[in-house]
Amino acid sequence: MKFCSHCGAPVTQKIPAGDNLPRHVCEQCDLIHYHNPKIVAGCIAEWEGQILLCRRAIEPRLGLWTFPAGFMEIGESTEQAAARETKEEAEADVAITSLYAVLSLPHIGQVYLVFRGQMTAPIYKAGSESLEVKLFPLSAIPWDDMAFPVVKDALARYAADVRRGQFQLHLASLSDRI
């Protein structure tokens, strides 16, 4: 950020009175501009022991696989965001069944909220941001071609929970080293 989004004057970095972190502060109107982490809502969409993955048609990580996930919008709930992303990227309808994982990525200011969703029918196809959409049995997940470490991490937790026959809520913070 270089300019104030309110008045257009330049901003400088300084620690406002009563604060303890540097912020972008406007030199003209004194507005403090805060930058906050973004929520990425994702969905592990299930159908008869298989899960729905999308091969990305856009950068970053074009050509690699992910479950449907994207930035939450203002005006929707976290569950609605996860279902919307599933509709947009995989043209599939899901009923969200539970929150599965809350994964913080402090180094890039993102929090993944990953839900489980029951597909209402085995109907899906590539949305505009996907090259290909496919149901995978857990034994065939393309582990070496996952788009993002956080997606691979969430799916590894999911596969382990399926193996031991018990799901739990996963709360974790992923470093930039994974």
Next chain:
Amino acid sequence: MKFCSHCGAPVTQKIPAGDNLPRHVCEQCDLIHYHNPKIVAGCIAEWEGQILLCRRAIEPRLGLWTFPAGFMEIGESTEQAAARETKEEAEADVAITSLYAVLSLPHIGQVYLVFRGQMTAPIYKAGSESLEVKLFPLSAIPWDDMAFPVVKDALARYAADVRRGQFQLHLASLSDRI
């Protein structure tokens, strides 16, 4: 938002190609500015059957009660944010034990992530944003003087869970009517 934070030129609202919502788009550098929901991390800090509440020293809702809660910062995890807010507002140390509630407020673009935390000692006092900090038994929670509907909602869920002797994760979207 009236001006581009990247180049300082005016922005206009329009629906970018391939998108389906109006965004602030820069007339000069074509940058699309997205606005996303913010995460509020909160903590129900527990000590021997009592919970820690703070009376707000700042607007909005000056003088009313809340559990420690505030906007998550970039560079921290959700759990760290909840513990930090407890330290800042109540000068109390907690060990976060679980995620208790994920409450979406779509009308104002906020998501509350409310954790349970075990106080490491019965030591607390008013931080700079609090007038007063106090441990309350559940029978004495000041229900009529709560700062925000979402705080009252989360505490009502908590009190009900304590009464029936079983905690669960609460996932809900609160309308602007509560």
